[in-house]
Amino acid sequence: MNSPRTKTADPAPVPSFRAVLWDLDGTLVDSEPLHVLATAAALDSLGLRPPPGYDDGLLGVSEEGVHAALVERAGLPLERAAWRDLKWSHYEGLLPGLKPRSTTFTALRRLADMGVPMAVVSNSTRREVDLALTAAGLAQLFRVILSRNDVTYGKPDPEGYLSAARQLDVAPHECLVVEDSVPGAMAGLQAGMTTIFHPQHAAVVPKGAIELAPEGDLAALIFE
Known part of the structure; x- marks a missing residue:
């Protein structure tokens, strides 16, 4: 299979790939707005308000980081487990509205139809990952599914992507990573994998990543 090519500051051939490793939230599914709504509702139930810009730099960050x-910026008084349960009591009610991300869905289905080995590598908890994939109807497309609970270190550490490659029996340099966050793209690059950075909003592209604009078509980048 030919790998994607795009114009970069230092044009170079992109290696071919045998497997595709996907981030989940914001890349495969449009879940970020649901997380924002659930967080706001959970804070409101505690009589708190998120300060302006509190989530700056938190895209792609693991649960413990958020x-x-x-705690620091909004005065959250709950321990992590209690906060998780409270937020999820709101998030689960929003899941029926979860949809695959339109700019990646065509590529995902085409790769699945071609039998390309694929994995999900997420900084979200196992519960979040399983519920999101099920709600979006995507769970059956992946041979490997890794959550934050399955690794010692979350993104930007490359552990998750390297583990997925081992489980797929594919070398890191033969893997293509698709990410929407800077920490996730850094994880893919540090794993030695070709990494497409496809954010939902304009962002600084991590050095070495292939840029796909927020409105870009992933299938066109990969197959055309």
Whole structure:
């Protein structure tokens, strides 16, 4: 299979790939708005308000990092487990509205139809990952599914992507990573994998990543 090519500051051939490793939230599914709504509702139930810009820099950050930021910036009084349960009591009610991300869905289905080995590598908890994939109807497309609970270190550490490659029996340099966050893209790059950075909003592209604009078509990048 030919790998994607795009114009970069230092054009170079992109290696071919045998497997595709996907981030979940914001890349495969449009879950970020649901997380924002659930967080706001959970804070409101405690009589708290998120300060302006509290979530700056938190895209792609693991649950423990987000919890720490809420404690520091919003005065959250709950321990992480209690906060998780409270937020999830709101988030689960929003899941029927979860949809695959339109700019990646065509590529995902085409790769699945071609039998390309695929994995999900997420900084979200196992519960979040399983519920989101089931709600979006995507769970059956992946041979390997890794959550934050399945690794010692979350993104930007490359552990999750390297573990997924081992489980798929594919070398890291033969893997293509698709990410929407800077920490996730850094994890893919540090794993030695070709990494497409496809954010939902304009962002600084991590050095070495292939940029796909927020409105870009992933299938066109990969197959055309």
